[in-house]
Amino acid sequence: MAEVAVELVSRVVRSPVGALTLIASDAGLAAVLWPDDDPRRVRLVAASETVPHPLLDRAEAQLEDYFAGRATGFDVPLDLRGTAFQREVWAALRTIPYGKTRSYVAIARQIGRPDASRAVGAANGRNPVSIIVPCHRVVGSAGALTGFAGGMAVKARLLRLESGRGDLFD
Structure with a gap:
């Protein structure tokens, strides 16, 4: 068919x-x-x-x-297209609370693949629905900001908005 x-x-x-x-x-x-x-x-x-x-x-x-700071999450239905591993990583990203961050290593452990932090990083970079699936909340092991499709300045602004330390217009 x-x-x-x-x-x-x-x-x-x-x-x-x-x-x-x-x-x-x-x-x-x-x-x-x-x-x-x-x-x-x-x-x-x-x-x-x-x-x-x-x-x-x-x-x-x-x-x-x-x-505008009026919402901390999204409930729009998603049509995520990717490999099974990518979809597993993207599902884990959706569990990161608003205003919090997680490392690639923590995500790898969460999905039961503790040695796959590099693969998690690659899947994170292919996230098709940035912001909605909060890949901007993933940081390096030492808390350093790492790659983001929207650019590092935007990633920092989104994290600042979510932390309550400013808004997107600062």
């Missing part, structure tokens, strides 16, 4: 950290892409961005609430 292609729709939304491209299917939000995102990081091609879509509306509203 032939696989049916799922149409993806997109929308560019303004945010305090730049224009974000939201991509969704009928199943859920599939991506949140950064203005200068490497097209090889998340390989999704969306159809027209002129089509209204309730999941894009919901994701946009939840991101607005997050950036």
Whole structure:
């Protein structure tokens, strides 16, 4: 039986950290892409961005609430596309509480693969729904900020917002 292609729709939304491209299917939000995102990081091609879509509306509203400090989490349905290992890492990322951080080593231990911190880092870097699945909350073992698709300055701003030490406009 032939696989049916799922149409993806997109929308560019303004945010305090730049224009974000939201991509969704009928199943859920599939991506949140950064203005200068490497097209090889998340390989999704969306159809027209002129089509209204309730999941894009919901994701946009939840991101607005997050950036305004009115929300600490997201409940928009997700359509995560990746390997089983990547999806396992992304599920672990969703357990990191708002305002807290975890190391790659801690995530590797959490998923039962204590020697896989480098693989966890690679999966973290391929997270297609930045912010929603909080890859910005993952730091190096000594607490140092490490890579982030949105850039290190944005990662620091998001962590500062969540820690209550400032907002995105500082």
